[in-house]
């Protein structure tokens with residue numbers, strides 16, 4: 352996942368009710384354990400699995416997709432078919448079965464008996480039928496990249512929403528998909544095409560990781576780093592020719608540095624799916640193994656956030672879709688898979704999104720510092736929470752503002768580790784090697800990575816240096832990163848803005864800005880400001896000035912603590928000029944290249960920004 356850079360709001364995915372999640376978590380194994388009440392937890396084996404998805408104008412008018420699944424079975428035992436409870440990448444329980452209506456099962460020319468076994472599972476009695484077809488209508492009304500959404504001329508759907516699997520049977524089964532739609536409409540998916548509008552997947556994991564666009568939409572493609580990349584956007588015309596060409600330029604720039612990190616391109620072709628809709632607040636992306644789906648408010652199209660979104664989602668095609676925490680390997684679609692390592696999957700991915708932007712020339716060095724400082728300020732403003740706890744907690748959507756803090760904070764952990772590795776190895780090694788090494792040692796060996804794998808790789812890259820203390824303090828613990836000492840190693844200087852602070856609470860009153868509270872010991876208290884006073888100016892800057900804050904910082908930001916500060920107030924009929932003594936609160940941080948950096952620090956900084964060592 353990825354979200355707009357300005358606030359976490361854009362990525363909020365509040366779909367799952369807490370009640371559903373609690374139910375799923377209280378019952379170990381979720382659907383499977385519930386099935387035990389009925390005496391069967393494993394479906395009869397099925398084979399020759401085929402899905403038909405039908406979306407025509409008539410479907411678009413009612414926002415319903417017709418879905419059918421055909422299979423053969425040789426057993427007389429019940430067939431248990433389930434829909435996933437979640438979509439990988441969107442870490443929340445959704446129970447897609449709730450959008451199913453009109454379920455039906457037919458075999459040997461007659462209707463088959465069926466019942467729900469639990470909220471995700473149907474129990475069908477084949478009654479001797481060798482081939483069975485089940486069908487239902489799916490309500491496609493959720494504009495969410497983990498879900499399904501239809502308009503009169505367009506359908507976006509995820510396989511997790513509509514493709515049933517046989518409960519308790521291996522998920523490594525091949526399947527085919529046929530899409531039935533209007534002759535002049537388009538179909539786009541990352542799935543292997545076998546005939547016009549016919550596709551195949553070699554396992555259920557691949558099947559549900561290849562979302563579809565069906566209907567009227569724009570699509571074009573280009574060669575990037577030797578592979579075909581496709582850009583599909585809805586509605587037609589939503590991405591103007593100039594924005595489209597800017598998007599292609601960004602893709603051409605951010606993909607090659609990401610390939611360099613891992614040393615190989617994991618996909619034969621890649622599709623960027625983009626939906627632009629004014630009912631959507633912010634911007635959100637969801638990753639897949641050879642595609643990603645962005646949903647954007649129109650204002651985000653062509654924004655500075657756009658290349659960051661692309662770079663983040665595409666980096667996921669290595670980090671999380673392939674190299675993945677062991678807790679999520681393999682994906683289990685019927686229950687949550689919390690992991691303390693989501694900060695590696697999401698935060699480190701976001702660090703590499705920034706690096707891909709600067710290494711590919713989408714932003715310059717100063718742009719990279721601005722992206723990094725923004726993350727520091729976001730983390731500083733949040734409740735202190737450890738990366739491991741924030742990773743685990745995302746499934747329950749904490750309401751204290753830390754729901755997605757493992758993105759910026761995990762990204763900063765990546766920066767810190769990269770610098771510490773480069774410093775310990777005299778810039779001979781880097782975090783890039785850690786990522787490449789784990790990709791080879793875990794993903795290529797068909798397993799997820801563990802904490803021992805992660806810290807072992809980090810420590811090895813740093814010439815054997817132990818990170819136990821760092822992990823205890825800053826990853827598993829809540830201690831802030833020691834930026835002054837870390838950034839110095841990379842020749843980067845951190846500056847903390849000082850914000851003049853008056854110490855009053857105000858609100859708009861009938862005759863201006865009225866003081867409603869004066870903080871004890873504050874500059875305002877020292878000056879004798881009282882509740883009920885109308886504030887007119889501070890430091891001769893009118894409180895009505897739209898630029899009040901900026902002008903205050905400009906005028907007094909460099910002044911000494913305790914310097915005199917005139918405050919004009921109206922108290923009843925009187926105009927009073929009071930004198931406060933300046934107080935400051937810590938403001939945002941900014942980063943810049945340190946002109947006094949040592950030659951080693953300059954090499955580390957340059958290596959990080961360019962993706963080089965030595």
Ligand SMILES: [Zn+2]
Pocket residue numbers: 352353638663664667696697700
């Ligand atoms: Zn992500």
